[in-house]
Amino acid sequence: MRTHWFQRLVGLLIFLTVGGAATLLWWAVSASHPPRFWSPVEVTVAGIWRVLYDADAPSTQVILMAAAASALLGAGVALLERFVADRYRRSRVHIPARPLAPKAIMAATRGIFAGEVSVTVLIPAHNEQASLPQTLASLSRQTRRPDRVIVVADNCTDRTVDVARSAGAEVFETVGNTEKKGGALNQILRDILPHQGDNDVVMVMDADTMLGIRFVEAAVGRFTDDRALMAVGGLFFGEPGPTLVRQFQRSEYVRYTRDIRRRNGRVFVLTGTASIFRPAALRAIASSRGTDLPGRPGDVYDTAALTEDNELTIAIKSLGGLTISPPECTVVTELMPSWRMLWAQRLRWQRGALENLGAYGVTPQTLRYWAQQIGIGYSVIALGAYLLLMVLMALSLDTWVWFPFWLSVGTLFAIERVVTAWSGGWAARLLAVLILPELLYDMFLNVVYVKGIVDITRGSKATWTHLSPTPSQAVPEKDPVAG
Numbered sequence: 001m002r003t004h005w006f007q008r009l010v011g012l013l014i015f016l017t018v019g020g021a022a023t024l025l026w027w028a029v030s031a032s033h034p035p036r037f038w039s040p041v042e043v044t045v046a047g048i049w050r051v052l053y054d055a056d057a058p059s060t061q062v063i064l065m066a067a068a069a070s071a072l073l074g075a076g077v078a079l080l081e082r083f084v085a086d087r088y089r090r091s092r093v094h095i096p097a098r099p100l101a102p103k104a105i106m107a108a109t110r111g112i113f114a115g116e117v118s119v120t121v122l123i124p125a126h127n128e129q130a131s132l133p134q135t136l137a138s139l140s141r142q143t144r145r146p147d148r149v150i151v152v153a154d155n156c157t158d159r160t161v162d163v164a165r166s167a168g169a170e171v172f173e174t175v176g177n178t179e180k181k182g183g184a185l186n187q188i189l190r191d192i193l194p195h196q197g198d199n200d201v202v203m204v205m206d207a208d209t210m211l212g213i214r215f216v217e218a219a220v221g222r223f224t225d226d227r228a229l230m231a232v233g234g235l236f237f238g239e240p241g242p243t244l245v246r247q248f249q250r251s252e253y254v255r256y257t258r259d260i261r262r263r264n265g266r267v268f269v270l271t272g273t274a275s276i277f278r279p280a281a282l283r284a285i286a287s288s289r290g291t292d293l294p295g296r297p298g299d300v301y302d303t304a305a306l307t308e309d310n311e312l313t314i315a316i317k318s319l320g321g322l323t324i325s326p327p328e329c330t331v332v333t334e335l336m337p338s339w340r341m342l343w344a345q346r347l348r349w350q351r352g353a354l355e356n357l358g359a360y361g362v363t364p365q366t367l368r369y370w371a372q373q374i375g376i377g378y379s380v381i382a383l384g385a386y387l388l389l390m391v392l393m394a395l396s397l398d399t400w401v402w403f404p405f406w407l408s409v410g411t412l413f414a415i416e417r418v419v420t421a422w423s424g425g426w427a428a429r430l431l432a433v434l435i436l437p438e439l440l441y442d443m444f445l446n447v448v449y450v451k452g453i454v455d456i457t458r459g460s461k462a463t464w465t466h467l468s469p470t471p472s473q474a475v476p477e478k479d480p481v482a483g
Helices: 004-030 060-090 102-109 132-140 160-166 180-195 215-225 244-262 279-288 308-318 339-360 367-396 404-424 426-434 436-458
Strands: 041-045 049-053 118-125 148-153 170-173 200-205 229-233 235-238 274-277 322-324 330-333 400-402
Touching: 004 339, 004 367, 004 436, 118 132, 118 160, 118 180, 118 215, 132 148, 132 160, 148 160, 148 180, 160 170, 170 180, 180 200, 180 279, 180 308, 200 215, 200 279, 215 229, 215 274, 229 279, 229 308, 235 244, 244 339, 244 404, 244 426, 244 436, 274 279, 279 308, 308 322, 308 339, 339 367, 339 436, 367 436, 404 426, 426 436
Parallel strands: 049 400, 118 148, 118 200, 148 170, 229 322, 235 330
Antiparallel strands: 041 049, 200 274, 229 274
16 A cells, blocks of 8 residues: 555656656757748738748657657557456456456356346435436436435435435435545445345446436446446436536537547546446455555445545456446536536546555556546646747737648647537537637646646645535436437
8 A cells, every 4th residue: 555655746756757758849849940841921911910821840850759759658558558458358367466357257157147137226415305306217217227226315414315215215324424425335335235146236326417218228238248347337428507617518528428439438437427336346345445455444435535436446447357338328417517616626536536546556557547647747738838829929929920830730620629529519519619718628627637736746635525406407307418
């Protein structure tokens, strides 16, 4: 297990790596001499606006170096991820530290019929009377209904318990829980896990989430077809609603879901909105806490983790388990209604991701996450420098200078943004083609990233925030976007 000093060092390691890479690229660009394909051309638009076309472009050496570096980095991360995912499935050697490796699971269950797959749904809820009815209704509309639904009422002071019981769900009320969602789930899992068979899977979903109608059916099919599969996650979309900040989030989620589908369901994080786990995975995690995994022995969820879904994903992968997010398993989840709440949510996500890296260290299973954090850090420098230079040029020059090379790059970028957001509808496409609004949104997220890096390096205490929905924020009765 990693000590506190290593967790604080995570931010510094990422900062030094990103800074070194940016410095190297700056040196390569400044040391080169860009070619000029033709002399600058000046034209006047409507007799009042002077436009200068300049054919300066980065040198061929710099362009090739940047393209090769990005291609090698992307290919390296992809190959590493595939290697880690396939290693234990193909291995002929049982590795004790990897009890969830497919080889071990297949050997332990060979010739044993554990019964048909049953589904027990756990819904942790803290004052969720507004959104809970829609969540429970989405479960009743499933093409394959769950066998058991339990609302885990955690320190509720509203009518959450009454709402759950009136909808026909069981209710488990936590006792003395001071450890938020993770603590509540640990209590109920200690109660039900000893009675779950190998095929009695456990689904954990948020109380403000609505499932696509085929979610449970598709997940049960995956578990039935693959005994080695340990977890099935969902692909999430944002709830409908007004305001620009919600539309930014919807477009972001559409692009993330598109990426996961192109990766054939190989998921970065098992979403906390809705994921299903084999009992064997949850029991193995609980028994590995305090030795091979961070956390208290016997706990499924590490209550010290700010982002329990990210931590649980790393835990399953660290024990050799296979995970997937099929395209049929879609959910609609809440969106942050204001910039302030979005800031708090993303800062918790970012800080939690960094703390998880500090807790697990550098392993084959976490290298993908380290690469992701370094990539985000590099984008902070790249996007920040781009926007700063744009502002400086606009304020310093009385003539607008267009560079054909960068115009073509910008056009390709705009096309890519529209294509990746296409399934989000006309609002998402319009926002994408404008480019600048989404760049500013990305910069907002970058500032959150920097704040998370600074906070963990300084060792400042992290906080957990909770959004209590009003009836107007409840998830609407419609299925998630399937495309």
